[in-house]
Amino acid sequence: MTTTPHHAHRGASHRYRALRDFVRSTDDALPGKLEIAKGGIVHDLLSPNGRHELTASLLRKRLERVMPEEVVAHTGTPDVEDEYEGIMRRPDVMVITLADMEVPAGFDPRTLIAAIEVVSRSHPDNDRVGKMGDYPLMGVPVYAIFDPRTGSGAVLSDIHSTPDGPRYAVRxxxxxxxxxxxxxxxxxxxxxxxxxxxxxxxxxx
Incomplete structure (x- = not known):
């Protein structure tokens, strides 16, 4: 087993905070959406279109009809962030309890019940590849993907260890x-x- 030296993690944490400050300072000034992936900043240049937003809204409504009152399908801010891994993502829909939303800043990814993404028309690999690696690394237990390009999707769960890091075992x-x-x-x-x-x-x- 190998461990990361404390000073190395401190440097990585400092780099992440600098990236996070940049993203938050420019989020409203640039078109599209900015996130911090494991490999650095991801910028989806185009704002989500109507069908993307309609899909997220319909999923939120349908889930909240069947979930208990203390669980919500949240859309919007704040971000989900893992400073240790240096990742900050903003799922289209977050299934989370009301109690776990009572935080001063970003949501703890390990408190999410599920993260749901509607595949972007302009940057599909961010949802289908990048987040498929980042979410298990952050500890998000369930990741659901809806792809309006193909009319299909997948639900991934059961995080397990692999030589390349945590991955979902069930699809x-x-x-x-x-x-x-x-x-x-x-x-x-x-x-x-x-x-x-x-x-x-x-x-x-």
Missing amino acids: EDFVYGEDVTIGGWTISTSGLPRYQDDGAERDES
């Missing part, structure tokens, strides 16, 4: 129209919008 794929279970609660994926749709009717229930 359950689904296509739009099937029911999906996230963190113990099952919702429908029927009627979720697709990026190639042009004004087709959707079930917004």
Whole structure:
């Protein structure tokens, strides 16, 4: 077993705080969304479009209908951050208890029940590759991906150790129209919008 020298981690922590301060100071001034991945700053240049935001809203509504009152599907700020790993992410939807939201700054990723991402049309690898590595490293127990490009997705869970670091051991794929279970609660994926749709009717229930 190898350990990281204390001074090395202190240097990494200092670098992370500098990146975090930069991201927070420019977040409202730049288009798109800024996050800090394990490899550095990720900038999705385009702001989320209507179908992306509609998907996140529908998932939030459907989850909150079946979850107990003390659990919410939160969209928005603050970020989820792990200073030790040097990662700061902002999931599209965070399943978390109200009690665990009572924090002064960013959410502790290990208090999340699940993180949900709607794949970005402009930067899909950030959700399908980058976050698939970062979330288990941060200790997020369940990661659900919804991809409006393909009308499909996956729910990843059961973090385990690998030679390349923590990874999800279980992956359950689904296509739009099937029911999906996230963190113990099952919702429908029927009627979720697709990026190639042009004004087709959707079930917004």
